[in-house]
Amino acid sequence: MRTQKPSLHIWHITLPTCASLLLLLLMSCGEGVDNSKSGDQTAKQTESATWLLTSDHYDTLSPNPTPLSGGKPSVEELVEAGLKGLNEKDTATLLTMMISREEYDSIIYPELGKYWSGARDMRETITQWQRTNHFGSAEKGLRRLLRDYGGKSFKLAAVEFQDSTQTYPSYTIYQRPIVAAIDDHNKKGQIKNFGSIIEKNGVFKFFSFNDRN
Missing domain, CATH: 1.10.287 (Helix Hairpins)
Known part of the structure; x- marks a missing residue:
């Protein structure tokens, strides 16, 4: 290490x-x-x-070798697990599929400054504010996801991304996924509430859950 x-x-x-x-x-x-x-x-x-x-003064000692805990080996497997968690209304499992606060602090935030100037300030008061804002929005998005789709059964058809992919020194973020899914009545629809997905060393997790349309 x-x-x-x-x-x-x-x-x-x-x-x-x-x-x-x-x-x-x-x-x-x-x-x-x-x-x-x-x-x-x-x-x-x-x-x-x-x-x-x-000038940029964020953490440039990258890539960070720390792995993501849990997660899935592909985008499709992650989303399928997410759909299963929604069907079972399993909030605890859904939360484990998203990055933890420890992962945000040690892996995510130190490299965000590559694209986002607001994350280049490494003072604790700033990082704490950014962390609180991120997880507040993500948890609000998860509640919305459970409210709209909790208890419903879906089969994954496809996953597409609306925005460009952002590549950081040690991880990649796939932005704004659109999940095409088929319900019990064989009706196909779209779920847009899943947030961005992060990949690091072949492990995929939800970066957030979308709290907006």
């Missing part, structure tokens, strides 16, 4: 502070300088310090 360098966390915490101090220091250096040159110099100094403040 690859050992992460302790200095990475120090970098996350101190980078914005250091950049702010640098900006103040560089701007103060312009005092007493010929005004004809100070304008361009200050602009360049400000641009440099701003780059430091806005």
Whole structure:
């Protein structure tokens, strides 16, 4: 297993502070300088310090070797298990098919910043807010899924994805699945409440459950 360098966390915490101090220091250096040159110099100094403040500083020690627990070996098997859980109204089993909070913290979040700038801030207060928001929406989506389809029997026909696939250093997210399923009356329909699906090293789990249309 690859050992992460302790200095990475120090970098996350101190980078914005250091950049702010640098900006103040560089701007103060312009005092007493010929005004004809100070304008361009200050602009360049400000641009440099701003780059430091806005540069990517999320976890780049990837790929993360930590595996996903549980899960299924294919998208189809995961969705079939999800349909079975809905038929049995088995909330506990459905929750185990979704990423855990520990997996979100240790595997998912450190790499989300590749596509989503909001996840590049590794401060605990920010990560906690993002985690709470993610799982709050996912659990709301699961309740909606159970309300709409709980107790009903479906046979999987196909799974398609509406949005592009996002590939991260150690995992892949397949977005907005549409599940084509056949009910007991041999009627075919679509279920869109299943959320995105994550795959890591051949293991598939639900990334979330959709709480919106």
